[in-house]
Amino acid sequence: MNNASVTLRLLDKADKEILKLPRAVKGALYDFQHKFKTNPQATGLQLKQLKGDSRLWSARVNDEYRALLLRLADTDWLIVSLKHRKEVYENLDRLSYGINQVTGAIEYVDLQVVEESVLRRVSPARPAAPERPVPEQTRPQPQPQPQQQPEPTRPEPLFARFTDEQLTDLGVAEPLIPVVRTLTTEEQLLGLVEFAPQLTGEILLSLFDGKSYDEVLEQVTAPVAAPEPVDTEDFQAAAERPATMVTTTDEALREALEGEDFGRWKVFLHPTQSKLVERDYSGPARVGGGPGTGKTIVALHRVKHLVEQLPPGRNKPVLLTTYNKNLAADLRTRLLELGGEELLSRVEISHVDQLALRVVREAEPGNAKQTTDDNQVLREWRAMLDELGETNWDADFLHDEWTQVILGQAVASRTEYFRARRAGRGRNIARAERAEIWQLAEKFTQRLDRLGRQTWAQVAERAARLEMEREGRIHAVERQREEAGGLDNIHLQDGSAGRLRYRYRHIVVDEAQDLRPGHWKMLRAMVDHDRNDIFLVGDTHQRIYNNQVTLGSLGVNIRGRSAKLTLSYRTTRQILGSALGVLEGESFDDLDGNQETLAGYRSVLTGAPPALHPSQDWESEREEIAELVSDWNDIPLEQIAICVPTNAMAQEVAFTLAQSGIRAVEIGPDGPRGDEGVHIGTMFRFKGLEYQRMIIAGVSEGLVPRNTVLGLQHSDALRYRRELQRARSLLFVAATRSRDALAVFWHGKPSRFLAPLLTE
Numbered sequence: 122m123n124n125a126s127v128t129l130r131l132l133d134k135a136d137k138e139i140l141k142l143p144r145a146v147k148g149a150l151y152d153f154q155h156k157f158k159t160n161p162q163a164t165g166l167q168l169k170q171l172k173g174d175s176r177l178w179s180a181r182v183n184d185e186y187r188a189l190l191l192r193l194a195d196t197d198w199l200i201v202s203l204k205h206r207k208e209v210y211e212n213l214d215r216l217s218y219g220i221n222q223v224t225g226a227i228e229y230v231d232l233q234v235v236e237e238s239v240l241r242r243v244s245p246a247r248p249a250a251p252e253r254p255v256p257e258q259t260r261p262q263p264q265p266q267p268q269q270q271p272e273p274t275r276p277e278p279l280f281a282r283f284t285d286e287q288l289t290d291l292g293v294a295e296p297l298i299p300v301v302r303t304l305t306t307e308e309q310l311l312g313l314v315e316f317a318p319q320l321t322g323e324i325l326l327s328l329f330d331g332k333s334y335d336e337v338l339e340q341v342t343a344p345v346a347a348p349e350p351v352d353t354e355d356f357q358a359a360a361e362r363p364a365t366m367v368t369t370t371d372e373a374l375r376e377a378l379e380g381e382d383f384g385r386w387k388v389f390l391h392p393t394q395s396k397l398v399e400r401d402y403s404g405p406a407r408v409g410g411g412p413g414t415g416k417t418i419v420a421l422h423r424v425k426h427l428v429e430q431l432p433p434g435r436n437k438p439v440l441l442t443t444y445n446k447n448l449a450a451d452l453r454t455r456l457l458e459l460g461g462e463e464l465l466s467r468v469e470i471s472h473v474d475q476l477a478l479r480v481v482r483e484a485e486p487g488n489a490k491q492t493t494d495d496n497q498v499l500r501e502w503r504a505m506l507d508e509l510g511e512t513n514w515d516a517d518f519l520h521d522e523w524t525q526v527i528l529g530q531a532v533a534s535r536t537e538y539f540r541a542r543r544a545g546r547g548r549n550i551a552r553a554e555r556a557e558i559w560q561l562a563e564k565f566t567q568r569l570d571r572l573g574r575q576t577w578a579q580v581a582e583r584a585a586r587l588e589m590e591r592e593g594r595i596h597a598v599e600r601q602r603e604e605a606g607g608l609d610n611i612h613l614q615d616g617s618a619g620r621l622r623y624r625y626r627h628i629v630v631d632e633a634q635d636l637r638p639g640h641w642k643m644l645r646a647m648v649d650h651d652r653n654d655i656f657l658v659g660d661t662h663q664r665i666y667n668n669q670v671t672l673g674s675l676g677v678n679i680r681g682r683s684a685k686l687t688l689s690y691r692t693t694r695q696i697l698g699s700a701l702g703v704l705e706g707e708s709f710d711d712l713d714g715n716q717e718t719l720a721g722y723r724s725v726l727t728g729a730p731p732a733l734h735p736s737q738d739w740e741s742e743r744e745e746i747a748e749l750v751s752d753w754n755d756i757p758l759e760q761i762a763i764c765v766p767t768n769a770m771a772q773e774v775a776f777t778l779a780q781s782g783i784r785a786v787e788i789g790p791d792g793p794r795g796d797e798g799v800h801i802g803t804m805f806r807f808k809g810l811e812y813q814r815m816i817i818a819g820v821s822e823g824l825v826p827r828n829t830v831l832g833l834q835h836s837d838a839l840r841y842r843r844e845l846q847r848a849r850s851l852l853f854v855a856a857t858r859s860r861d862a863l864a865v866f867w868h869g870k871p872s873r874f875l876a877p878l879l880t881e
């Protein structure tokens with residue numbers, strides 16, 4: 122045996138066993154992997170084949186513990202479990218392993234562990250359906266109710282309507298079928314899911330939640346099915362498939378064995394995630410998917426993958442960008458965790474406005490304008506309209522029109538504006554009205570100029586123009602080179618042009634749904650049209666700013682390179698069902714003018730349904746919130762967040778909490794303004810964030826959506842619809858931030874968006 126090249130890997134779920142072990146055993150395991158890789162045959166390791174079995178081996182970790190290993194090939198080993206010495210050698214038939222015939226993944230099951238987990242959950246009095254009904258999308262099939270008779274009949278098994286063959290065709294691990302047949306309650310099913318291979322859990326929960334066989338086949342199985350026929354004897358080929366979730370590098374193995382804070386996201390990507398990370402795309406690619414499906418995780422791994430393909434160097438040819446400063450800081454932290462300083466040193470991380478501002482400053486070093494946020498700009502619009510005595514147009518409308526149509530499409534003249542497309546902008550506007558708007562927009566631009574201010578939309582638009590001009594110069598140089606017959610013998614007219622290159626080789630964008638058209642044009646011009654040029658992740662259901670774009674029209678052609686993640690790693694099935702209810706009836710785009718749905722969006726995590734808290738008035742609501750936060754004293758305050766409709770309400774909640782002695786920090790545009798305390802902010806601030814428990818407060822009619830939105834219903838029906846959708850998306854984002862618990866508060870009349878939750 123060639124000891125120098127021993128491969129040792131860890132199968133997913135074995136890490137969960139390891140996490141539960143005493144610290145000393147983990148330490149021993151760490152030493153074990155080192156010794157094993159040096160020489161598996163070393164006597165101290167007592168490597169031996171388990172009786173009657175060709176692939177399953179055991180090795181000594183310490184006096185008490187043994188590692189169970191699958192021998193994939195001569196020098197290729199896979200740790201599948203870690204057990205107490207006494208548990209390893211009895212009843213070996215219970216240890217089952219094989220290659221899933223649908224996905225080609227290696228699966229390992231300890232039937233005894235699964236059976237015990239199911240038995241622990243036996244609770245005969247409980248019906249099979251979840252404790253509380255959930256909305257239609259995730260509603261389980263009607264289940265038989267327990268009989269009222271003194272002699273209860275046995276409840277029907279959960280999966281009686283499916284044949285064994287159907288279950289295995291979907292990808293359920295074959296050795297588990299007999300146990301699956303015994304399940305009669307949701308609790309038991311959850312017991313099985315805990316120790317079953319990942320796919321088995323996903324399939325069974327989807328069926329349990331009411332999805333049809335065909336839906337599960339399409340949404341759960343097909344995305345992970347092996348593209349080629351599966352050889353169920355070829356373990357080494359199976360180990361290389363994305364469907365087999367294993368550690369692939371020594372470092373990842375060490376981390377998984379070591380880590381108290383071991384991040385599974387760093388190592389065990391879902392097969393659908395890893396395929397997207399590793400794919401070679403012929404041009405810009407997009408990954409969509411509901412909240413918590415790991416889009417950011419995929420973006421981070423994609424960056425790592427791209428960096429690994431780069432030739433050695435010291436520059437930063439990869440740009441990772443997102444919507445705001447806070448999220449960019451978070452990306453930096455996580456990228457560092459994923460790949461250390463070495464990875465970070467090849468990646469530029471900037472939020473997109475910062476990037477645009479840098480481009481503008483670089484081109485106009487004298488530009489000392491102050492950049493103003495949307496609220497200030499709106500105030501300025503109002504002030505101008507007041508001064509002009511203008512009552513035909515309201516500030517919000519003009520601001521949106523200026524930002525989205527005039528700046529968004531880089532409209533440069535009145536004539537161009539007459540012709541500009543106003544798709545999705547609400548009511549039609551006649552030519553004479555356009556002339557009025559154009560004049561007001563010009564006045565407003567001059568006013569800002571005089572004040573020495575600029576808006577972020579102006580910066581984005583300016584940066585886009587500058588970058589496009591720059592790209593034009595790059596093309597001109599290339600043409601010169603070609604005409605001169607090569608690089609060496611050319612005489613460049615512009616001395617600087619020789620150094621002029623695209624700024625990046627690859628661009629990765631998170632939170633893509635909220636970028637402005639100007640941002641896209643700028644990014645497009647920063648990278649050559651080449652393989653793997655732009656990779657963007659985002660979810661239009663979470664679009665909370667009015668920046669609807671059609672990427673194709675901005676030069677970012679994602680057609681044919683669009684994919685979707687559907688398994689939530691954050692939100693429980695209960696919260697997910699309620700959150701989907703909030704979006705009911707709306708339709709969403711795919712960033713490229715087509716429709717996008719959340720079909721297949723699911724979770725295997727289970728928890729309590731959202732708690733609903735009606736209150737008399739705002740004051741009592743705040744007091745009840747303070748009480749709930751005091752009750753949640755089993756977790757750090759920073760893991761709790763409170764989300765409210767307005768800034769004023771955020772301050773009021775913070776005040777009430779302070780009176781109860783609870784520390785709180787507000788989340789500003791750049792993130793939390795302090796380290797300690799419950800996080801409080803408006804719904805806008807929670808984009809991309811995640812908390813253990815979440816309170817959404819003030820979900821009252823008139824606040825969510827705002828009265829001003831409701832007022833548009835008769836004056837501007839299209840804009841009303843759009844604003845209503847945006848308000849729904851805001852609530853959807855807020856509701857999907859929590860991992861464990863969600864509490865919804867309101868006073869007076871509940872928001873119309875809560876109707877699906879209240880009628881259950």
Ligand SMILES: Nc1ncnc2c1ncn2[C@@H]1O[C@H](COP(=O)(O)OP(=O)(O)OP(=O)(O)O)[C@@H](O)[C@H]1O
Pocket residue numbers: 385386387389390391394410411412413414415416417418419660663689690691808809810811857
């Ligand atoms: N393969 C994985 N293994 C373990 N955890 C994962 C995995 N993928 C994602 N997660 C976890 O799920 C959570 C959500 O991931 P992430 O933030 O990437 O989702 P997202 O799709 O970007 O969410 P949102 O759209 O709500 O911002 C995070 O806690 C992340 O660590």
